[in-house]
Amino acid sequence: MPNPDPTPRPTDPYDALLLLSFGGPERPEDVVPFLENVTRGRGIPRERLEEVGQHYFLFGGRSPINDQNKALIAAVEKDLAEHGLDLPVYWGNRNWAPFLDDTVAQMAADGVRRVLCLTTSAYSSWSSCRQYWDNIDAALAALPDDVVAPQIDKVRAYFNHPGFVTANTDGVLAALAELPDDVRDAARLVFVTHSIPISMSDSSGPEGGAYVAQHLDVAAVVAAEVAAATGVEHPHELVYCSRSGAPHIPWLEPDVNDRLEELAAEGAAAVVLIPVGFVSDHMEVVYDLDTEALATAERLGLPARRAASAGIHPAFVGAVRELVLERAAVERGDAPERPALGVRGPSHDRCPAGCCLGARTAPA
Numbered sequence: 001m002p003n004p005d006p007t008p009r010p011t012d013p014y015d016a017l018l019l020l021s022f023g024g025p026e027r028p029e030d031v032v033p034f035l036e037n038v039t040r041g042r043g044i045p046r047e048r049l050e051e052v053g054q055h056y057f058l059f060g061g062r063s064p065i066n067d068q069n070k071a072l073i074a075a076v077e078k079d080l081a082e083h084g085l086d087l088p089v090y091w092g093n094r095n096w097a098p099f100l101d102d103t104v105a106q107m108a109a110d111g112v113r114r115v116l117c118l119t120t121s122a123y124s125s126w127s128s129c130r131q132y133w134d135n136i137d138a139a140l141a142a143l144p145d146d147v148v149a150p151q152i153d154k155v156r157a158y159f160n161h162p163g164f165v166t167a168n169t170d171g172v173l174a175a176l177a178e179l180p181d182d183v184r185d186a187a188r189l190v191f192v193t194h195s196i197p198i199s200m201s202d203s204s205g206p207e208g209g210a211y212v213a214q215h216l217d218v219a220a221v222v223a224a225e226v227a228a229a230t231g232v233e234h235p236h237e238l239v240y241c242s243r244s245g246a247p248h249i250p251w252l253e254p255d256v257n258d259r260l261e262e263l264a265a266e267g268a269a270a271v272v273l274i275p276v277g278f279v280s281d282h283m284e285v286v287y288d289l290d291t292e293a294l295a296t297a298e299r300l301g302l303p304a305r306r307a308a309s310a311g312i313h314p315a316f317v318g319a320v321r322e323l324v325l326e327r328a329a330v331e332r333g334d335a336p337e338r339p340a341l342g343v344r345g346p347s348h349d350r351c352p353a354g355c356c357l358g359a360r361t362a363p364a
């Protein structure tokens with residue numbers, strides 16, 4: 001929508017925000033086709049797929065992720081409106097309806113020309129960044145020839161944005177408050193993210209190794225904020241969940257369940273599990289952590305609570321707006337502040353060549 005007023009609006013040059021997510025099944029009949037979409041060409045053993053299908057069936061064949069994305073969009077729309085910003089929000093997924101291809105076609109039909117995309121993934125790696133670029137390129141390439149393709153940019157990796165950090169810190173503080181009084185101060189902070197193959201981890205970001213380094217950076221910041229708020233230094237560490245793939249291919253370790261065993265053996269008093277690698281409490285959180293890891297802790301007699309992920313925490317919703325305004329200013333040629341906590345500084349706006357395994361392939 002061209003702006004007749006020469007004074008740029010704070011969201012210019014963008015005329016839409018696109019939430020790009022993973023997608024999840026809505027009904028039992030969706031589970032198998034969803035898993036086929038996720039794992040097409042990825043070499044995941046059949047036994048693993050059957051096992052993961054059971055996780056979904058245990059929850060009635062319905063992932064919480066779509067409802068969580070709807071709630072995030074509603075919260076972002078409300079927040080944008082409250083700040084006098086007029087930017088339509090679209091939603092598309094990699095693996096389930098609404099599919100990104102359809103959303104991109106809809107945006108083109110609506111006359112949208114410049115899109116800023118926010119993924120529900122805050123970190124760098126092929127799986128969490130570049131694969132979403134591949135999905136965007138495929139959706140653009142699928143547009144009919146007579147349609148003007150929108151230009152799509154992607155928000156920087158936002159793991160260290162103050163709003164994302166605050167949301168996670170608040171989650172830890174609430175979980176600590178739920179622990180029994182006599183073990184609270186001795187609780188260990190166990191940050192959890194999705195395991196990925198070590199080769200994918202090694203090639204993440206422009207220089208490699210970004211996936212783990214980003215998580216360690218944000219974990220240290222959250223732990224410091226928790227210490228500042230409580231006056232207690234809780235030891236913290238990073239572990240992994242949801243390992244997949246063939247057994248002979250190495251993935252990031254330790255697995256959260258294995259680490260809980262060790263912590264119990266070491267005599268740890270309590271743990272808080274912090275799903276910092278995830279943006280909402282979707283299936284990897286409600287199954288892998290709440291169902292499996294909390295059961296492990298219970299069996300070990302280890303008091304444990306799970307912290308909420310960012311979800312629709314107001315600080316995270318505000319961070320989405322700030323990231324949009326920041327990037328819009330960059331694209332207008334301004335030099336806005338690019339807030340980032342920790343030691344790594346703000347991530348790049350455009351993935352350099354070779355980022356997360358080779359340059360982004362240009363749309364056909």
Ligand SMILES: CC1=C(CCC(=O)O)c2cc3nc(cc4[nH]c(cc5[nH]c(cc1n2)c(C)c5CCC(=O)O)c(CCC(=O)O)c4C)C(CCC(=O)O)=C3C
Pocket residue numbers: 022023024025035038039042044048049052063064065120121122125127128194195196197242243244245277278282283284
């Ligand atoms: C880094 C990362 C994130 C975080 C960033 C982001 O959010 O994007 C993430 C999120 C998610 N992963 C999810 C689900 C699944 N991931 C799978 C498989 C895989 N994930 C991988 C990595 C990641 N995954 C990888 C390297 C594989 C192996 C296959 C491959 O090499 O590509 C499989 C197949 C079965 C299995 O093998 O487990 C499923 C079902 C859901 C949906 C949850 C819901 O439904 O609520 C979400 C949000």
Ligand SMILES: [Fe+2]
Pocket residue numbers: 194242
């Ligand atoms: Fe995954």
